[in-house]
Amino acid sequence: MSRKLLLEHINVPGINTLDVYRQKGGYRAVEKALKTLTPEEIVEEVKKSGLRGRGGAGFPTGMKWSFLAKPEGVARYLVCNADESEPGTFKDRYLMTHIPHALIEGMIVSSFALGAKVSYIYVRGEMMPQIRILERAIAEAKAAGWLGKNILGTGYDLELYVQPGGGAYICGEETALLESLEGKRGNPRIKPPFPAIAGLYGCPTVVNNVESIAAVVPIINDGGEEYAKIGIGRSTGTKLISASGNLVKPGVYEIELGLPVEEFIYSDEYCGGIANGKRLKATVAGGSSVPVLPANLTLKYANGEPRLMSYESLSEGGFATGTMLGSGGFIAFDEDQCMVRNTWNFARFYHHESCGQCSPCREGTGWMEKILHKIEHGHGSMDDVDLLWDVQRKIEGNTICPLGDAAAWPVASAIRHFRDEFEWHIKEPVKSQQQNYGLANYANPIEKAPVTEEK
Amino acid sequence: MLKVEEQTPVVFSSELLAKFDDIKSRYPEGKQKSALLPLLHLVQAEYLWVPTSAMDQVAAYLNIQPIEVYEVATFYTMYFLKPQGKYALEVCRTGPCCLVGAEKILDHLAHKLGVKEGEVTADGLFSFRGVECLAACGFGPVLQISPEYTFYENLTTESVDKLIEDLKNK
Numbered sequence: 001m002s003r004k005l006l007l008e009h010i011n012v013p014g015i016n017t018l019d020v021y022r023q024k025g026g027y028r029a030v031e032k033a034l035k036t037l038t039p040e041e042i043v044e045e046v047k048k049s050g051l052r053g054r055g056g057a058g059f060p061t062g063m064k065w066s067f068l069a070k071p072e073g074v075a076r077y078l079v080c081n082a083d084e085s086e087p088g089t090f091k092d093r094y095l096m097t098h099i100p101h102a103l104i105e106g107m108i109v110s111s112f113a114l115g116a117k118v119s120y121i122y123v124r125g126e127m128m129p130q131i132r133i134l135e136r137a138i139a140e141a142k143a144a145g146w147l148g149k150n151i152l153g154t155g156y157d158l159e160l161y162v163q164p165g166g167g168a169y170i171c172g173e174e175t176a177l178l179e180s181l182e183g184k185r186g187n188p189r190i191k192p193p194f195p196a197i198a199g200l201y202g203c204p205t206v207v208n209n210v211e212s213i214a215a216v217v218p219i220i221n222d223g224g225e226e227y228a229k230i231g232i233g234r235s236t237g238t239k240l241i242s243a244s245g246n247l248v249k250p251g252v253y254e255i256e257l258g259l260p261v262e263e264f265i266y267s268d269e270y271c272g273g274i275a276n277g278k279r280l281k282a283t284v285a286g287g288s289s290v291p292v293l294p295a296n297l298t299l300k301y302a303n304g305e306p307r308l309m310s311y312e313s314l315s316e317g318g319f320a321t322g323t324m325l326g327s328g329g330f331i332a333f334d335e336d337q338c339m340v341r342n343t344w345n346f347a348r349f350y351h352h353e354s355c356g357q358c359s360p361c362r363e364g365t366g367w368m369e370k371i372l373h374k375i376e377h378g379h380g381s382m383d384d385v386d387l388l389w390d391v392q393r394k395i396e397g398n399t400i401c402p403l404g405d406a407a408a409w410p411v412a413s414a415i416r417h418f419r420d421e422f423e424w425h426i427k428e429p430v431k432s433q434q435q436n437y438g439l440a441n442y443a444n445p446i447e448k449a450p451v452t453e454e455k
Numbered sequence: 456m457l458k459v460e461e462q463t464p465v466v467f468s469s470e471l472l473a474k475f476d477d478i479k480s481r482y483p484e485g486k487q488k489s490a491l492l493p494l495l496h497l498v499q500a501e502y503l504w505v506p507t508s509a510m511d512q513v514a515a516y517l518n519i520q521p522i523e524v525y526e527v528a529t530f531y532t533m534y535f536l537k538p539q540g541k542y543a544l545e546v547c548r549t550g551p552c553c554l555v556g557a558e559k560i561l562d563h564l565a566h567k568l569g570v571k572e573g574e575v576t577a578d579g580l581f582s583f584r585g586v587e588c589l590a591a592c593g594f595g596p597v598l599q600i601s602p603e604y605t606f607y608e609n610l611t612t613e614s615v616d617k618l619i620e621d622l623k624n625k
Contacts, residue, residue, distance in 0.1 A: 075483070087549045087588040118483075125496065125533045126589055128604035161481045166492045166531025169587065183491035183523075185530040201486055244551040244592035251593045288550055288588075329592070331551050345550045349587050355530075 002256040002269075003230060005218040005238050006211070010098050016133065018140040021101040027146055029220040033109045034154045037220070042113035046216060048224030050236035055081055055172070055209030056287060056327040058311050061216075062224075067196040068114055069204040077205040078111045080121040080213055081177055082130075085169040087288035087349060088329025091240035092210035094252040096123070096130045099214075100137035104160065106213035108146060109220055111158050114206055118159045121210075122177050125165040134162045169353035173401045174207040175199075176355065187357045188401035209327075211240055232258030235310035239328050245283075246334035248272035257310045261285075262299045264309055265332065278334040281439055282418075285314050286326020288346050289406030291413030292339070293323050295439075319413065335439045339421050340432075343414040344372035350407030361404040364395040368411055375422060378429035385422050389415055464508035471501055475516060487517050491527055495534055500602040503543070504535040532586065533601075540575045540582035542622050543601045546610075548585035551592035556610075560596045561585050563612045567619060580623065 014020035021027070033042055047062030068076060080103065084092040096103060103121070111119045123131050138160055141147050149157050163181055165171050171180045175189035178200050199205020215237060219227045228236045235257035241264070244250045249272040255264065264270045265280065274280050280295040300306055302321040307313050314325045333342065351365035371388045374380050392408040399405070415422060425432040467475075474497055475490070482489040491513070498509045510524040517524075528534045535543065546552075546561050561572075564583045568576050575582045591597045594608035598615075600622075607618060 084590045085588055088551050088592050090590045090592050090594075093590050124590070125492070125531070126586075126599060126604060129606060159481075163481075163489075164493055164496055166495070166527070167533035167586075168531050180492065181489060182486070183488035183517075183519075183527065185526055201483065242593060244595065245554045284550075331554070331592070333554065337554060342550055342553070345548075345553055349549050352587055 002254070002259065003238065004254050005227075005230075006095065006099075006102060006214055006240060007252075007254045015099055016097075016101075016137070018101060018137070018144060021099070025221075026101055027105055029217045030105055030108050030146060031152065033112055033220050034152050034156055039113045039115060042109065042220065045219055045224035046113070049215075049219040049227035050224075050231075050234060051212065051215055051219060051227070052235070052311065053209055054211035054215065054239065054327070056086065056289070058325065061208060061212050064196070064208070065110075065114060065206060067194070068206055069197050070115065071204070075117065075201075075203050076115050077200045077203055078107065078114050078116040078119040079177065079181065079200060079205060079207045080107060080119070080210060081172060081174065081207050082121055082123040082127070082210045083165050083172040083177060084127075084210070084327075085124055085172050085353075086327050086329055087346070088242060088244055088284060088331040089287045089327040090242045090244070091252050091328060093127060093130060094242075095210060095214060095240065096127070096134060100130075100133050101141065102214045102217060103134070103210055104137055104141050104146075106216045107160055108141075108151070108158060110206075110208065110213055110216050111160075112156055116206075117157055118161070120161050120163050120181060120200075122163045122165060122171070122181055124171070125167050128164070131162050131164055138162070168355075169349075170355045170401070170403060173403065176401065177207060178205065185355070187355050188403075190400055230256050232308065232310050233312055235312060235325075239309070239325070241309065241328045241330050243271050243330045243332070245332040246275045246278065246337070247332050248275050255309055257308075258313075259309045261307045261309055261314075264330070265299075271332070274332065274334050276334070278336065279439065280332060281335045281337055282333045282339065284323075284329070284331040284333075284410070285309075286324045287329035288331070288349065289402075289409060290324040290326045291319055291322075291409050292343075292417065293321075293413070294417050297321050297417070319409070320416075323413070336436055338376075338436045339414055339418040340372065340376045340425050343411055344369065344376045346410045347372050347407070350403065354403060354407070358399040358404065360395045360398040361407065364391050364404070365407045367391045368395075368407065372411075375425050378425070378433050380422075380426040380429075382423065382426055384426070385415060385419065465502060465506055465512070467509075467512060468501075471497060472516075479517075488519055488523070490517060491519075491524065492531070495524075495528060499534060503541065503602060504538050535601075538575065539601075541580050542582075544581065544583040544598050545586045545589075545601065546583065546598040547587070547589040547591070547595065549588040551588075552595035552597060555595045557585075557596040559612065560598070560610050560615060563615060567616065581619070 009024045051061045052058040168186045170176045171186040176186040180186045195205040266273045283298040347368040351369040356362045392411045395404045396408040421437045479490045514521040514524045596610040
């Protein structure tokens with residue numbers, strides 16, 4: 001069994017309540033941080049831990065914190081990004097539902113480290129049940145003196161509020177999130193200035209993902225150096241992976257970074273293999289925005305070495321033969337899935353979610369959706385594949401925020417690795433409406449679970 | 456004025472206004488516009504949609520222009536700008552849910568309720584629509600029902616039938 005830092009007590013009855021959470025050692029990190037550490041020392045521990053942002057970008061959290069401007073007499077804010085909307089990702093919902101106090105504890109420690117007196121948790125609006133859970137947990141924590149005025153008699157004051165979104169994927173982008181929190185449309189801001197200088201209400205602000213903030217708790221309890229011992233290379237610690245698609249056991253798993261991808265998919269400790277005895281065709285390893293890979297490149301590098309679940313290993317080979325860890329949204333496609341249909345589905349998603357601010361994204365995502373719809377429904381021509389490639393090239397890198405790239409990459413990678421399947425849809429317009437292409441001829445998936453279990 | 460379906464102007468209850476006050480107190484002085492999204496959710500929970508007259512009153516309450524409310528209400532997908540069924544069913548239609556049968560659930564709902572996406576059943580009880588990823592991909596297909604946003608996971612056509620019967624008899 002791998003080490004669990006965030007989900008260790010997930011199955012303890014009542015762990016969503018303050019009492020049980022306390023019995024399992026909860027809020028120790030708040031005591032330690034507020035009574036024995038200075039804000040600078042906490043930032044230092046987070047730097048030492050090597051923790052990288054768990055929302056998708058993977059930027060070192062400690063470094064992000066150290067960029068925060070601290071002008072005299074100006075408020076500073078910590079905003080938690082709980083706008084989890086990346087298709088394939090549902091770890092934050094899981095964590096907030098079952099262990100809300102882990103996030104609240106992390107928020108208190110992190111707010112103290114950053115000097116924030118008011119902090120917000122921006123939760124996507126659809127998660128009303130989770131908003132109710134968090135508000136109840138905050139009330140419990142406040143009644144017990146973990147929030148409010150003069151916490152633990154240290155003179156530190158903190159108010160924590162939950163803010164609902166309104167249903168917009170774009171608000172997961174940190175500057176769009178801040179706009180939304182200010183009561184506006186979620187249009188991303190032009191950077192610089194970065195939120196660390198001018199964020200919420202123009203004040204210095206740090207925006208961190210739910211899982212990043214929750215990870216601060218074990219880092220403070222055990223020390224940054226201990227945390228950095230887990231994992232592999234620059235991918236330190238544990239990561240929550242949301243596993244979905246055609247798997248025997250989809251769900252949220254906490255893994256030590258560096259776990260072989262093959263073990264993650266096929267071992268009974270994790271996903272237990274592909275559902276219904278089918279074979280793996282392709283995966284999207286880090287949420288819908290990262291490149292899709294055929295089964296063979298998912299499990300191994302182009303040179304045949306095994307691929308691991310880590311930031312570096314998943315991106316080995318660049319976009320030619322690799323992908324990204326992203327938010328850890330792991331989607332598995334079995335041999336019956338149609339890559340054209342799925343790519344069309346994702347393109348529709350990005351078209352729907354584009355905020356409309358930048359022309360390449362606003363227009364380009366619509367073009368991609370239309371072209372893919374045409375190919376999927378048997379009306380495509382060979383020129384369409386090239387046109388699709390051309391459109392995605394013109395979106396990537398030409399927009400204010402990364403949504404443009406996120407829309408372009410799934411299309412580009414699908415053409416790169418599954419071009420045969422796109423061409424088959426065009427050459428066989430009738431047949432492709434009645435049956436699926438099946439396994440790509442260059443995917444070389446594993447027949448049955450080959451991993452031997454550790455005893 | 457925003458061109459939407461209109462009814463007689465709504466009047467906010469004192470309970471609703473008390474909730475408004477509580478939310479407004481969460482933000483610094485002069486930044487009360489931050490309350491806009493939460494307030495619109497409260498309005499929708501009360502009326503099951505967001506009438507224009509309610510938007511105008513929210514604007515007045517927050518001391519902002521009506522257009523600032525309209526542009527937000529039309530940008531975010533959760534706000535209904537026309538009346539829905541008493542139970543507005545929203546089914547996730549994004550990639551991972553489709554791998555496990557979400558499209559079949561949407562087709563089934565249209566058939567079962569006898570209405571198209573976005574329409575309300577004759578008895579006023581139900582409407583449905585496909586929405587983008589609800590962040591529950593491992594438990595798909597999923598649907599949620601506003602205004603409580605209760606969640607139903609691992610849907611089958613049978614479980615959807617049962618859910619609809621249960622709601623009818625509620």
